[in-house]
Amino acid sequence: MSLAKKGIVDRIQAFLDTRIGFTETILRPVPSHAMNPFSWLGAIAVLAFFAQGLTGILMLFYYIPTTSEAYSSTIHVIRSVPMGSVIETFHLYMAYAMIIIVFLHLMRNYFTSVQKRPREAMWVVGFVMGTIVLFQAFTGYLLPWTVLAKSATDVGIGFLGVLPPQLYIFVKYLIAGVGTNSQELYRFFVFHVVVLPFTLLLLIVLKLYMFEIHGATDPASGAKPGDAKPVKWFPDVLLYMLMISGVFVAAVVVASALFPLQLPPEYSANAPAVVVQPDWYFLWQYQLLKFQVFAGPGEPLALAVITMGALLMFFLPFFDRKKERNPMNRPVYTTLGVIIIAELVVLTIWGYMTPGQTIPNMEAVGVVGGVALVVAALLWLTFKLRQKMTGPVTVEAVKGRMRFLRTPFTHRGPTLVFLAILAVASVSMATVVGQATTPQPDIASLLLGLAVLFGSLYALLRLMRRLVMDYQAMVTSS
Amino acid sequence: MKTDSRGAIMVLLVVFMAVVSAALWVFDPVSQQAQFGELLGAELVAFSMLTYIYTRDGPQDVKEVWMLSGGLALAFLIGLALL
Structure with a gap:
């Protein structure tokens, strides 16, 4: 017998049920065939998003988005702030992990064809979310104001030149201002910490809503789910998610501790040219x-x-x-x-x-x-x-x-x-x-x-x- | 696992987590960030093991390979932090 079926969890559930109807109103049960990590890649990506939000807020206490202080404030976080190096590196590695997880989620859904009717909108929203994650990474890359980041970002902005002239002027002004370094950095900062995360948050809510409507897909092999009883969200799915999350976050934390971020040189007008x-x-x-x-x-x-x-x-x-x-x-x-x-x-x-x-x-x-x-x-x-x-x-x-x-x-x-x-x-x-x-x-x-x-x-x-x-x-x- | 030793392992893991939590206060969070991160990782791995055992239907469902992997990960992380 599962230890989860008795004891403190049941008591917590009963307490919450009596007060707010917890298990009646919370997320729907999950079919038993979906209890594997590959079915939860989207949830892990959401976890990564919130971990990024938390570490991002911690860094916001110290980071100054000006061309003269962006680099030095980042160095200050790494060298002088308690746990600053681990937090800064964790933020970077979790972004990498998030990109990989989002890609795996996309390809897993592609191979198992979950985008088919009636989940077309989920695919479209998910694809937009994946694109935003990439833009999040692109805008965040510039913020430490290193010579590598600045050079690569300018090349990236330069690709906008293939757009029709009026559209190019508008888009370039939107993301980089009138062309000064300080405006470019500040606008990237605003996009990175306000515009993109909040858009992503809204889309997460929208996708979760759609998931609650459609539920998990049947196995792609065509095998019938059978009579297996659906797994309740609380406590089973929640505990399962906590278990996966623990391993995932532990891996990123340990990687951050073992391989701390080494910041490249600061960007300046006189900085030596680098291979972009x-x-x-x-x-x-x-x-x-x-x-x-x-x-x-x-x-x-x-x-x-x-x-x-x-x-x-x-x-x-x-x-x-x-x-x-x-x-x-x-x-x-x-x-x-x-x-x-x-x-x-x-x-x-x-x-x-x-x-x-x-x-x-x-x-x-x-x-x-x-x-x-x-x-x-x-x-x-x-x-x-x-x-x-x-x-x-x-x-x-x-x-x-x-x-x-x-x-x-x-x-x-x-x-x-x-x-x-x-x-x-x-x-x-x-x-x-x-x-x-x-x-x-x-x-x-x-x-x-x-x-x-x-x-x-x-x-x-x-x-x-x-x-x-x-x-x-x-x-x-x- | 043939006998139901889940309860004992869970108690051990809780004690381990408590000891590591206490040890975290000993380290300097500026100059010993690597050790801090490694211990934090050990806490999370122990927590995942705890959740894993807690959610198994019976002792036969506890896979020894997972327990061994978790134990080795804990030993590795503690070793790294102490070296």
């Missing part, structure tokens, strides 16, 4: 803009590509209308999703390793195309395996189907596919890795690429096994 590089969450865009084809006059084209991609994701629920939600039965969308993740990861790492370098067109096509090809080929193999599972699915049958992937060189077809993937992936990986040390990929880079590839293949095999097992469970239950 954005914070990691914008590195993939930065890398795209470094492609030769997008350099100079091609810049609007790159921004148009990025904007189109974002708009496609934004309007996804309005053109992806089929009822099927199982990712294994949606090969096109699943493949596109995995390609998006792979490209973002590769572009981010590549961007970090090649600061300030222009990427030749052939190299760009090779890496971006190679990554897409490898992912598509690996997923094609996965879906082929899935198609073969139409008969009775037993563990022996699954093992039989998996065997040809475990020993690919005993079958001609899979061997050729395997070798083709191997070649493309090796060249792609070697190109990326080789950029770090030498202009041309060397044998060490190639070997490293192979190691990464084999690691990925092994991980994929494990994933496939899990997917097949899930499918087996689904067939058995239906």
Whole structure:
């Protein structure tokens, strides 16, 4: 018997129920299949938002948003304020964690198709919230007034130049004032601590309201939730959330203590020039803009590509209308999703390793195309395996189907596919890795690429096994 | 877990949290921020373990791998803070 069913929690519940009808009015029960961390990524992001609010308020006691004192007040917080270094670093790392969690939340919802009717509005609102989180990070990056932040922010503002002239003047005035450094800093400060957080808060309330209307989705596999009793919000879901939150916050606190923020030099008109590089969450865009084809006059084209991609994701629920939600039965969308993740990861790492370098067109096509090809080929193999599972699915049958992937060189077809993937992936990986040390990929880079590839293949095999097992469970239950 | 030792472990965790809370007052929050953060992390991990045990339906539902991971995390964090 659960210890949660008796004792102090029950007494607290009874007390609150008598006074304010606590369990009657509070959030709806949750289906038991949703009691896993991946179903609570949105809630963890909200927790991160409030943690950011709390640490942000603590820093507001000391931070002065002027060009002459922004840097020194930040240094003062780090060096002299009790727990200042941990709080400042926690604020930064929690922002990073929030971006990762929001991205995972987005992609998890994408793969399980929760954006379909009747939850289209939740997807749209969530997408806007994700964009605001990125702008939050962008505006916050400038506030310590470091030379790196100032240079990167000015480059970011410069991209507005692709807008129509009147719109450009208006938007630039809105976010950066009349062009003086002090106005730019102060407006970023206002956006960071007032405009964006309060907008985000309103959208959180709106999304929570919509969630309460629609509730959690059924499993994407199509398995029926069955007769499992819904889990009550109080105390079960609340305690579950507290448990996850404890681990999550502990991880960020410990990271903040072990790796405290080292502030780059202060920005000034006489500061030595630096290689402009954005914070990691914008590195993939930065890398795209470094492609030769997008350099100079091609810049609007790159921004148009990025904007189109974002708009496609934004309007996804309005053109992806089929009822099927199982990712294994949606090969096109699943493949596109995995390609998006792979490209973002590769572009981010590549961007970090090649600061300030222009990427030749052939190299760009090779890496971006190679990554897409490898992912598509690996997923094609996965879906082929899935198609073969139409008969009775037993563990022996699954093992039989998996065997040809475990020993690919005993079958001609899979061997050729395997070798083709191997070649493309090796060249792609070697190109990326080789950029770090030498202009041309060397044998060490190639070997490293192979190691990464084999690691990925092994991980994929494990994933496939899990997917097949899930499918087996689904067939058995239906 | 074969026997129901959840109550005893929970008491241990509560005592651990109380001791760490008291120890937090010993550290200087300006010059010993790293130790402060590590102990705070240990508090949160202990709290999560406490909640985990509390919400299990029976002793058989308490996964030893989670308890071991939590215990190792606590030992690691306390070790870091004291070194």
